[in-house]
Amino acid sequence: MKFSLKNIAEPALFFLALLALWEILVKVVGVPAFILPPPRDLYTSFTAKFFILGHHSLITFTEAVGGFALSFVLGVGFAVGVVYSRHLQNTIYPLIVILYAMPKSAFAPLMVIWIGYGLFSKIAIAFLVAFFPIVVNTVVGLKEVEPELLDLARINRGSAWGVFKKIRLPNSLPYMFAGIKVALVLSVTGAIVAEFVAANEGLGYLVLQANYSLDTAFALVILLILALLSLALFVVVDVVQKKMVPWSAEVRQLEGSF
Amino acid sequence: MALLIVVEDVGRIFRGGAKTVYALEGASFTVQEGSFVSLVGPSGCGKSTLLKIASGLLPATSGRVLVNGKSVDGPLENVGMVFQSPVLLKWRSVLGNVLLPVEFARLDRGEYVEKAKSLIRLVGLQGFEEMPPYELSGGMQQRVSLCRALVTDPQILLMDEPFGALDAMTRDELDVELLRIWGEKKMTVVFVTHNIQEAVFLSDSVVVMSPRPGRVIRELAVDLPRPRAIEMMSSPEFGRYTLEIRSMLASAGGTRPPAVGSTT
Numbered sequence: 001m002k003f004s005l006k007n008i009a010e011p012a013l014f015f016l017a018l019l020a021l022w023e024i025l026v027k028v029v030g031v032p033a034f035i036l037p038p039p040r041d042l043y044t045s046f047t048a049k050f051f052i053l054g055h056h057s058l059i060t061f062t063e064a065v066g067g068f069a070l071s072f073v074l075g076v077g078f079a080v081g082v083v084y085s086r087h088l089q090n091t092i093y094p095l096i097v098i099l100y101a102m103p104k105s106a107f108a109p110l111m112v113i114w115i116g117y118g119l120f121s122k123i124a125i126a127f128l129v130a131f132f133p134i135v136v137n138t139v140v141g142l143k144e145v146e147p148e149l150l151d152l153a154r155i156n157r158g159s160a161w162g163v164f165k166k167i168r169l170p171n172s173l174p175y176m177f178a179g180i181k182v183a184l185v186l187s188v189t190g191a192i193v194a195e196f197v198a199a200n201e202g203l204g205y206l207v208l209q210a211n212y213s214l215d216t217a218f219a220l221v222i223l224l225i226l227a228l229l230s231l232a233l234f235v236v237v238d239v240v241q242k243k244m245v246p247w248s249a250e251v252r253q254l255e256g257s258f
Numbered sequence: 259m260a261l262l263i264v265v266e267d268v269g270r271i272f273r274g275g276a277k278t279v280y281a282l283e284g285a286s287f288t289v290q291e292g293s294f295v296s297l298v299g300p301s302g303c304g305k306s307t308l309l310k311i312a313s314g315l316l317p318a319t320s321g322r323v324l325v326n327g328k329s330v331d332g333p334l335e336n337v338g339m340v341f342q343s344p345v346l347l348k349w350r351s352v353l354g355n356v357l358l359p360v361e362f363a364r365l366d367r368g369e370y371v372e373k374a375k376s377l378i379r380l381v382g383l384q385g386f387e388e389m390p391p392y393e394l395s396g397g398m399q400q401r402v403s404l405c406r407a408l409v410t411d412p413q414i415l416l417m418d419e420p421f422g423a424l425d426a427m428t429r430d431e432l433d434v435e436l437l438r439i440w441g442e443k444k445m446t447v448v449f450v451t452h453n454i455q456e457a458v459f460l461s462d463s464v465v466v467m468s469p470r471p472g473r474v475i476r477e478l479a480v481d482l483p484r485p486r487a488i489e490m491m492s493s494p495e496f497g498r499y500t501l502e503i504r505s506m507l508a509s510a511g512g513t514r515p516p517a518v519g520s521t522t
């Protein structure tokens with residue numbers, strides 16, 4: 001996609017029109033502000049509570065990114081283990097699959113018991129939800145190697161390490177990035193849900209507070225900030241991916257065309 | 259000329275799950291050092307399997323393959339391989355792809371860079387050394403794959419339908435180019451193809467195989483003069499060879515019988 005004027009102007013104009021329509025409808029129909037406040041209220045709320053928002057965003061950001069980072073390191077490590085060790089594949093992998101089938105955010109209350117009230121129980125939940133997409137995608141990427149390349153390595157006496165470094169790992173990168181994108185968005189959700197359960201900081205906590213005081217405008221502002229947070233993380237990953245794995249568009253194309 | 263490859267009564271059975279496939283049964287043929295031999299036969303008759311057994315990548319169930327007089331019992335070292343698809347690494351440049359076998363073999367990469375570049379020139383890809391492979395056409399990618407197979411100076415080049423996925427014009431072009439490179443490098447080539455004309459055009463000898471389980475029906479020597487040019491495909495001698503192979507395949511039940519009066 002090119003960032004031409006038209007590509008920016010069109011969605012921007014559409015958004016403005018939507019906001020205007022929202023403002024007018026709310027006024028005309030006379031919807032009470034605690035059900036749907038006009039966009040103007042959202043703006044006021046945002047500017048009034050800017051610093052509070054900043055503080056709590058930082059908390060949630062830390063939890064989400066912390067959980068994600070953990071899931072990335074452990075997930076990639078685990079994926080490599082599963083691909084290379086039959087024992088791991090036969091023992092721990094099924095366990096992980098069962099774990100995956102559970103609603104991971106339901107662990108949040110337990111995490112409070114196990115880890116406590118603070119940051120780390122949130123990081124744990126963010127980690128749990130982000131772990132699986134990283135593992136699954138990385139495993140697929142490490143395995144989906146053209147068999148001819150492995151023949152080539154065997155004929156030339158390539159070492160297992162050489163095959164990993166020169167073929168499997170780079171081959172897995174586009175898949176890994178797909179997993180990272182899913183994992184990041186999930187880890188933000190995970191952090192929020194964990195905050196719903198037990199917290200005195202973070203955007204999840206703040207949404208609950210806004211709800212208790214029927215401050216719908218503020219709650220909506222927080223949701224928008226959450227959306228922006230996820231989006232920003234996504235964009236960062238996308239930029240890194242384009243730099244690091246310029247051929248991933250090629251892989252996607254291949255998948256799409258078959 | 260010395261015998262380089264002797265395929266002796268090779269059989270291969272694939273047992274897997276519910277089905278047992280008899281892929282090869284008593285296949286025998288020989289390849290002279292420095293010659294160009296093609297394998298033709300109906301789909302599924304075990305041509306790829308035979309190449310894999312000859313290179314030591316796959317064990318035979320029965321029989322054996324001798325290379326340089328020694329029985330093959332593991333992956334050979336002096337072999338280059340070209341497959342039907344180029345299977346290039348998307349994350350490496352053309353040059354990086356050509357050097358992959360050098361790295362696997364733990365040879366001195368620096369020593370081979372010039373060699374790789376001259377191979378790339380030889381196949382007419384000068385100027386494309388630093389390009390990623392996905393920006394090249396299918397024919398160009400297959401040329402890179404050929405360079406990759408040749409970079410370690412293998413004694414034997416195994417090619418499994420290397421140009422099968424290309425259009426007829428590009429295939430002709432690459433056939434001619436392959437013969438030129440073969441003339442220059444003097445390696446022994448074993449070439450699998452579905453295309454009878456291509457087999458006759460390229461080869462000193464065409465090994466004709468029966469449907470599965472694959473056996474060798476005949477090793478047909480092709481005494482057409484070299485260097486060969488595409489125009490020779492329309493000569494009567496050429497037509498006789500293709501017709502002969504075609505009727506052998508037909509009587510073995512692998513393909514339709516030739517139409518009356520057909521020359522190819």
Ligand SMILES: Nc1ncnc2c1ncn2[C@@H]1O[C@H](COP(=O)(O)OP(=O)(O)OP(=O)(O)O)[C@@H](O)[C@H]1O
Pocket residue numbers: 272273274279280281300301302303304305306307308470
């Ligand atoms: N790894 C394998 N496991 C089980 N069966 C196999 C395996 N490899 C090949 N076969 C079977 O062996 C037979 C011969 O296969 P092979 O690929 O050698 O045929 P081919 O002559 O190369 O065919 P084509 O011309 O279509 O490439 C086929 O029936 C195939 O299904």
Ligand SMILES: [Mg+2]
Pocket residue numbers: 305306307418
């Ligand atoms: Mg085949």
